[in-house]
Amino acid sequence: MENLETIDFKINHFKEIYLSYEEYKRKSYAPTILLDFDDMLTLAHDILEREPGILNFYQKQYRYILTDESQDTSLIQHKIIEKIAKPQCNLFVVGDEDQAIYGFRGAAPQYLLEFKKTYPNAKIIAMTENFRSSEDIVKITNQFIKTNKKRYEKDMFTHNAKNKPIQISKFKTEQEQWDYLVQQLARTDDLSSVAIIYRNNASAIGLINKLDKHGIPFYLRDFKNRFFAHWVVEDVLNYLRFSYNDKNIAVLEKIHIKLNPFISKNDLELLKRADADVSSFVNLAKIHGDASKKAQGFLRLQRYFNQLNKLSPHQAIRFIREKLKYEESAERICNNLGYSFDNVKGILATLEYIAVGLETHQEFAFRLKELEKLMGDSKYNQDSNAVTLTTMHSAKGLELKGYT
Structure with missing residues (x-):
């Protein structure tokens, strides 16, 4: 806690949030103290530090x-x-710094690289034979991993024969990449021998949309309903909903901080007491004085939402991003809260892609629900002729039929 001032968390008011969280754990259920997983670890360490008998x-x-x-x-x-291993140091550690992929969870692979400093008498044994992969894969992965300089020097080898040379293809856009994958899969009889690996599940939504449209079955190894519940997806759907009824204050409450001009909580309370049969934007203009600059901004928003209602889903999402300045607002929120703006832009681009060819906003909303269900139901394709879709994290240790 004393180091908070020296750490750049890239989140506004992080110190206040952290201290409030710690106070909540201490006081909300007093005299019981709440502990999270980090607390369990730090308290265990502190107890072993303070209590030599324990x-x-x-x-x-x-x-x-x-x-x-x-x-x-x-x-x-x-x-x-x-602490527990000393002084005997009868410790057997199995690990591979080349497989360190959980740094975002607090994993510390550098400890392995400094292992001999902590345990000077330790013997390090490198298990360098690969029993799973073909020579083609082992050779190129050896070259690739050596670009990481924070590792033990070692060369993997295998007695397995060569299989097929690794092919590398480059694409200008995700759509080109998906088109290529669909073409390759269409020529493949045994889809169960194929896996497509990507960074996160959000990266796969556009691909899944493409696979479904071409009738290619898939099995999603680690489906999590995060994309469809993401605040950006909810925002876009609420913008579309509000374009059908700009008197709906319940929907406006969900998007008001992203609109320009800004709508305050006090404005929302005043709206609830205003004429319910009149556009929220007209009521806001009256609240702020019809001739004021802010009032003119609200009337401009009314015209924009009327335009939005008449656009195709693809045009509507582009209109939300640019004309309604949603992307600017989202970037501000990301900067304030430490979210990834690149991730937000990726989600918006995926939504635009899904919307291509759809005629109504209702069709677009239905397509999102349909994709969510397809992804959830894909678990039933696990033992059938279906291509496996997986994140890099979930692919670790994965073995596929007929694949080396």
Whole structure:
């Protein structure tokens, strides 16, 4: 807690949020104190630090210790293990710094690179034979991983024969990439021997839309309903809803902070007492004085939402992004809260892609629901002739039929 001032979290008011959270845990259920997972680790470490009798008990209790997937272990977990393992240091650690992919969760693979500093007598054994992959894959991955300089020097090898050379294709747009994949899959008889690997599930929505339109079955390994519940998706749907009825204050409450001119909470309260049969924008103009600059801005929004209602789904999303300046508002929110604006732009681009060829806003909303259901139901395709879709995280250790 004393280091808060020295860390740049890229989130406005982070210190206040953190301190409020800690106070909530201490006081909200007093005298009971709430603990999260981080607390469990830090408290365990502090107890072992302060209480030599307890530490001695666990050192005797666990004379031999084994940790697996140690590249995914956090620094505090490493420190707890270190305390219990000493002084005998009967510690067997299995890990591979080349497989460290959980830094965003607090994993500290650098601890493995400094292992001999902590345990000077440790013996490091490199298991370099690959039993799964063909020579083609092992050779190129050896070259690729060496671009990472923070690793132990080692060369993987395999006694497996060559299979097929790895092909690399470059595309200017995601749509070109999806078209290529669909063409390749259309020529493939055994789809169950094919996997498509991507960064996150949001990256796959456009591809899934394409696969479904071409009748290509898929199995999604780690479906999570995050894309369709994302605030950006909800915002776009609420903009469309509000274009049908700009008297609906319940919908306006969900998007008001993204509109320009800005609509305050006080404005919303005044709207609730205004004429319910009149456009919210007309009522807002009256509240702020019809001749004022802000009032003219509200009347401009009324015209824009009337235009929005008449556009095709694809045109409507572009109109929301640009004419209604949603993208500017989203960027401001991302900067304030530390969200990824690139991720927001990616979601908006995906929504535009899904909307292509659809005629009504209702069709667009239905298509999103349809895609969500398709993704959820894909689990039933696991044992059928379907292409496997997976994130890089979920693909770790994955073995596919007929694939090396």
